[in-house]
Amino acid sequence: MVLSISFQCTIQNNRSPTKTYYSVDTSRCIGCGICVDSCRFNAIRLDTITWKAQIDSTVCTSCGTCKRVCQHQAIKDTTY
Numbered sequence: 001m002v003l004s005i006s007f008q009c010t011i012q013n014n015r016s017p018t019k020t021y022y023s024v025d026t027s028r029c030i031g032c033g034i035c036v037d038s039c040r041f042n043a044i045r046l047d048t049i050t051w052k053a054q055i056d057s058t059v060c061t062s063c064g065t066c067k068r069v070c071q072h073q074a075i076k077d078t079t080y
């Protein structure tokens with residue numbers, strides 16, 4: 001009997017394990033800042049020119065709080 005097992009090695013292909021990334025849909029963001037206040041990791045700020053929220057993906061822990069508090073459905077999540 002031949003048994004074939006395949007899997008992806010995250011070290012070999014140099015990719016991070018599956019992670020959910022959060023981003024702001026600037027067409028929906030009204031710049032209220034509620035998400036900024038909700039993020040206990042200081043991963044969101046309001047752009048000083050556009051006054052739209054911006055998420056720093058290098059700091060974001062993917063906790064999802066900002067998405068839950070935004071009343072304008074301006075924060076999207078994508079899982080890779």
Ligand code: SF4
Nearest residue numbers: 029030032033035070
């Ligand atoms: S809570 Fe939503 S609408 Fe308000 S600043 Fe954040 S993303 Fe924009």
Ligand code: SF4
Nearest residue numbers: 039060061063064066
């Ligand atoms: S998902 Fe969590 S850590 Fe990331 S920006 Fe939103 S509140 Fe901050």
